Amino acid sequence: MNRLFSAALIALATTSPALAAPGNQSTATGTATATVVAPIVLTHPASASLNFGRFTRGTGGSVTVTATGTGSVGSDVTFVPGSTTAADSFTVAGDANRSYSIATTGGNVTSGGTSLTFTTAPSATTATLSAAGTGSFTVGGTLTVSPTAPIGAYNGTYSATVAYN
Numbered sequence: 001m002n003r004l005f006s007a008a009l010i011a012l013a014t015t016s017p018a019l020a021a022p023g024n025q026s027t028a029t030g031t032a033t034a035t036v037v038a039p040i041v042l043t044h045p046a047s048a049s050l051n052f053g054r055f056t057r058g059t060g061g062s063v064t065v066t067a068t069g070t071g072s073v074g075s076d077v078t079f080v081p082g083s084t085t086a087a088d089s090f091t092v093a094g095d096a097n098r099s100y101s102i103a104t105t106g107g108n109v110t111s112g113g114t115s116l117t118f119t120t121a122p123s124a125t126t127a128t129l130s131a132a133g134t135g136s137f138t139v140g141g142t143l144t145v146s147p148t149a150p151i152g153a154y155n156g157t158y159s160a161t162v163a164y165n
Helices: 002-013
Strands: 041-043 061-065 071-075 088-093 099-104 107-111 114-122 126-128 134-145 155-157 160-164
Touching: 041 160, 088 160, 099 114, 099 134, 126 134
Parallel strands: none
Antiparallel strands: 041 088, 061 071, 061 134, 088 134, 099 126, 099 160, 107 114, 107 155, 114 134
């Protein structure tokens, strides 16, 4: 029995670690992709503007221009004969067939030290660029006319922003 025990002890002490048999490990190669798209670019033509037209102020009111350029007055404001109104316009360029959002801010038109506030409304709040990667939209708005606004030409700005969806 001692001999059997000694042989087992020697066998145990001299064994080497077991090696992995084939099939216990596998390696494959993965792939990676990336797509760089054209940046979205908003352009405002120099000849375009949101034009509230020519009007008398009366006891105050408002002038509204739709995104199609149609003007109307509210309260005691009246267009003068020959007055024209116009919606503003913007062009968009970027990644073909890509959806984008449109946002505009309000602003002020100023003459001397007097400011009149206006709000804006784009023709759409979302749109999709064409297959050529182009698009456009218009902007209308509503001007609040104070009954004490001095006579004169008023000018101002507002912001339009586009972003990919």
